[in-house]
Amino acid sequence: MKRAELLSRLIVTVAVVGVVGTPLYLWSRTPIIHARMAENGGWTPDVIQAEAGKPLHLKLTSDDVMHGFAVGQMDMEAVSVEPGKVTDITLNFEKPGIYTFYCTRWCGLNHWRMRGTIEVSGSNTDLKPASPPLYVSLNLDIDAPHDATVVPNGQPSVSNGQSLAMDNSISLSHEEYLASSPFEVFDGLKNSSLTEEERWDIVAYLWQSNTTPDALANGKQLYAQNCAACHGENGAGDGVFADDLAATGEASMQTMSGAENMMMQTPVDFTDSARMLGATPALLQGKILRGGMGTGMPMWGSIFTEGQIWDLIAYLYSFQFEYPK
Ligand code: HEC
Ligand SMILES: [Cu+2]
Known part of the structure; x- marks a missing residue:
C-alpha cells in the first residue's frame, strides 16, 4: 500500500x-560558453551538441579579455564575446557533421588555439561524401623542400607578360595552374626564344589570369584577419607574434621531450621568391589545410571553405607578382 x-x-x-x-x-539548458585565453583554458565547454534543422541557442561570455566567436565554413558574422556581458546567439545547422568554432580576435600568442567543436547530429540523406583535397589526390609530399632554383631579378611585369603571352599564344588552364609552381611554368618555357625576364613576366600574367579581383580582395581580407599577426601585413614573416613564436620555440626546445617535433618555427616569409615561386597552389593548400604539425602554423581546414583557401592562396602569390589594381 x-x-x-x-x-x-x-x-x-x-x-x-x-x-x-x-x-x-530549457532556459538553464542553454549552455553558457565561457571564453578564456588559450593558456587559461580556451572555451568551456569546448564540445557542444546540436541537432540539424533545430536552432541552437548559446550564451557567450568572457572570463578575461575581449574575444570573438564564429563557426568555421559557415557564412556568419563574428560575434564579440565580452567580459562581464552575456551575448545570446542562435545558430542553425542544416547538415549534420562536426563543426569548428573559434576565436576571431587576436587575444594573445595562442589565440588560434582557441577552438572547439559543435557536433551536429541528424539524418540528412543528401550528404555527398567529401572528395579529398587536391594536394592529397596529387599525392604531394608537402614537407619536401620546394625552393625554385632560379628567381627573377626584379618584380615581373604582368602587363608585359600579357602581351607576350598573347603574341606567343601561351595560356595556363586552371587545372595546370593548381598543380604547377610558377618556377615549373617558367622552366617549361625554356625552349622558346624568350629571355628569362620575359618568361617571368608571362608567368606573372598567367598567375593573374587564374584569379579574379574579387578573389584577391577576399583573400586579402582573410589574410589580414587570420594570418598577418604571424606572417606580417606585407607577407615578410614579421607579424607582431613572430618573435614570440621564436621565443616559444627556444623554450620548448629546452623543456619538451621530442623537442624537435614541437619546435615553433618562425612564420614563413611570403616575399621570399625561391620559396613562393617553387610552391604550387596545391602544396600551399596542403600547408594551410593541415598546418605545420608541431610548429606555430595552425591548421585551417575546418575553418575555411575550399573557395576561401584558394582565394588566400591567390593572395599569397601577390607578394611575388604585382597585379594591376
Ligand atoms: C600563429 C602563427 C601563424 C599564423 C596565425 C599563421 N601561420 Fe602560416 N606559418 C606559421 C609558421 C611558424 C610556419 C612555418 C612552419 C611550416 O612551414 O610548417 C608557417 C607556414 C605557412 C605556410 C607554408 C609555406 C611553405 O612554403 O611551406 C603557408 C602556406 C602558410 N603558413 C599560410 C598561412 C595562412 C594562409 C595563414 C592564415 C590563414 C597562416 N599561415 C597563419 C605560423 C603562422
Ligand atoms: Cu580569443
Whole structure:
C-alpha cells in the first residue's frame, strides 16, 4: 500500500515539475560558453551538441579579455564575446557533421588555439561524401623542400607578360595552374626564344589570369584577419607574434621531450621568391589545410571553405607578382 502511495505521489510530483519546470529547464539548458585565453583554458565547454534543422541557442561570455566567436565554413558574422556581458546567439545547422568554432580576435600568442567543436547530429540523406583535397589526390609530399632554383631579378611585369603571352599564344588552364609552381611554368618555357625576364613576366600574367579581383580582395581580407599577426601585413614573416613564436620555440626546445617535433618555427616569409615561386597552389593548400604539425602554423581546414583557401592562396602569390589594381 505504502509503495503504491509513494509511487502515485512521485508521478504527481513529476507531472507538476513537468509543467512548471519545463521553461525553466530549457532556459538553464542553454549552455553558457565561457571564453578564456588559450593558456587559461580556451572555451568551456569546448564540445557542444546540436541537432540539424533545430536552432541552437548559446550564451557567450568572457572570463578575461575581449574575444570573438564564429563557426568555421559557415557564412556568419563574428560575434564579440565580452567580459562581464552575456551575448545570446542562435545558430542553425542544416547538415549534420562536426563543426569548428573559434576565436576571431587576436587575444594573445595562442589565440588560434582557441577552438572547439559543435557536433551536429541528424539524418540528412543528401550528404555527398567529401572528395579529398587536391594536394592529397596529387599525392604531394608537402614537407619536401620546394625552393625554385632560379628567381627573377626584379618584380615581373604582368602587363608585359600579357602581351607576350598573347603574341606567343601561351595560356595556363586552371587545372595546370593548381598543380604547377610558377618556377615549373617558367622552366617549361625554356625552349622558346624568350629571355628569362620575359618568361617571368608571362608567368606573372598567367598567375593573374587564374584569379579574379574579387578573389584577391577576399583573400586579402582573410589574410589580414587570420594570418598577418604571424606572417606580417606585407607577407615578410614579421607579424607582431613572430618573435614570440621564436621565443616559444627556444623554450620548448629546452623543456619538451621530442623537442624537435614541437619546435615553433618562425612564420614563413611570403616575399621570399625561391620559396613562393617553387610552391604550387596545391602544396600551399596542403600547408594551410593541415598546418605545420608541431610548429606555430595552425591548421585551417575546418575553418575555411575550399573557395576561401584558394582565394588566400591567390593572395599569397601577390607578394611575388604585382597585379594591376
Ligand atoms: C600563429 C602563427 C601563424 C599564423 C596565425 C599563421 N601561420 Fe602560416 N606559418 C606559421 C609558421 C611558424 C610556419 C612555418 C612552419 C611550416 O612551414 O610548417 C608557417 C607556414 C605557412 C605556410 C607554408 C609555406 C611553405 O612554403 O611551406 C603557408 C602556406 C602558410 N603558413 C599560410 C598561412 C595562412 C594562409 C595563414 C592564415 C590563414 C597562416 N599561415 C597563419 C605560423 C603562422
Ligand atoms: Cu580569443
